[in-house]
Amino acid sequence: MKDINIEQFIATSDFKLKNVSTKIALGADEDKLEDELKKLSKKLGEWQDVLYAHSKYAVLICLQGMDTAGKDSLIREVFNQFNTRGVVVHSFKVPTNLELKHDFLWRHYIALPARGKFGIFNRTHYENVLVTRVHPEYVLGENLPNVNSLEDIDENFWDSRFEQIRNFEDHLSKNGTIIFKFFLNISKEEQRQRLLRRLNRSDKNWKFSPGDLKERQLWDDYMDCYEEAIQRTSTPNAPWYVIPSDNKDAARYIVAKVLWEELSKYTDVQEPELEAKILENLEDYKKQLQHPDA
Template sequence: MQKININDFKVSSQVDIKNLPTFVDLNADKKQVEKALRTVSKDLADIQNTMYAHGKYAVLMCIQGMDTAGKDSLIREVFKEFNVRGIEAHSFKKPTDIELKHDYLWRHYIALPARGKFGIFNRTHYENVLVTRVHPNYLMYENMPDINSVDDVTEKFWERRFEEINNFEKHIADNGTIVFKFFLNISKDEQKNRLLRRLNKPNKHWKFSPDDLDERMLWDKYQTCYEDAINRTSKPHAPWFNIPADDKPTARYLVAKILYDTLKTYSDIKEPELPAKEKANIGMYKQQLENE
């Protein structure tokens, strides 16, 4: 199986989304890739256990992608080895009435993981510069003081919103949250195939909505918005990774490998030691238990 360099997938300079791969060949069959994923997932779970005990860092994993990109199944497969106490997943849907009473970042801020935990955002704060950019009329629900009509949504508005997102991520990174952002990059042809599978399998019908086809008609516009968002917000403290997602097992393995290889570079993540007095008395504690 081909070894990967995670930097090959990190966005560290301006990109043209049309040139980003949606498929990568690891020179391995499905079983080999799934076996490699199980291994790295277990190793990743061990790191999370150490992080939980250490209590100094949190991990925020942000997942974005077009419909059918494989977000839900990726979360299931990558994190199946985790202790449930150390992981929290949030799937952000249409904002509720209460959420709309606050600024657009509020619901994401209150969902951030505590130190020692992994947090997963399935769809993220980037919806606010993707969906709302494709459908600017959605912004009217936010009832912002300076936006009274779609005509008020200018380029200056988007520049401000990107700056706010960058500041949000810099703030949490400076305070101990390790940020990963994954763009599950699926081709239009593969999305078509996956939508057809949903329609051809009765047990998958619940996943399908006619809205999926409406949004597919806006594919090019979404791609332009993704490209702009990635280029404006891939920073050293919160990098984007392009994950070729036409093959689901490969995409899952890449995400797990990127998480593991990055976290292994944090030499200060280690299990805390017992206080000196308690450590010196370990023999006594053992003897006390054995003599019960």
């Protein structure tokens, strides 16, 4: 199986979507990729147990991608070795009335993982510079001061929103949250094939909406918005990883490998030592518990 350097997937400020492929050859078949993913998932699950005991960091994983990019199945397969107490998944839909009464980051802030836990955002705060940029009329529903018409949603507005997102992530990072952002990069043709498969499967076609086809017509607009969002918000403390995702098995493996290699660098994440008094009496406690009536 081909060894990969995870740094090749990190987006820089000059990132261009046209220069990255949606496909990657790893020199492994589906069974091999699944086996390697299981090994990484097990390691990540064990590391999360230690993280929970250490309780000084949280891990936030942000997943973005066009419809059918494979976010749901990636979550299921990559994190299936985790203790359920240690990972919380949030899937952000259209903002509710309550959420619209707050700033656009509020609903994401209250869903952040506590220290010792993994939080997964299935769609993220980036919807606010992606969907809303393709459909700026949605911003009017936020009832913002000084935004009374589409003319008010200009480049200065988006510059400010990008700055707010960078500040948000910088604040999280400085307070112990390890941030990963993954863009699952699929081709338009692959999306067409996946939508067709979705329609042809009775257990999957409930996911289909005619709106999917309308959004598909705006593919180029979305790609432009993704490119700029990634360019402007990929930072050392919150990098974007652009994952070739036409092959779901390969994408899952790469995401797991990125997580494992980066999290392994946090060598200070260790199980806490027993208090001296408990350690001193450890053998006595064992003897007490050896009696059936203990």
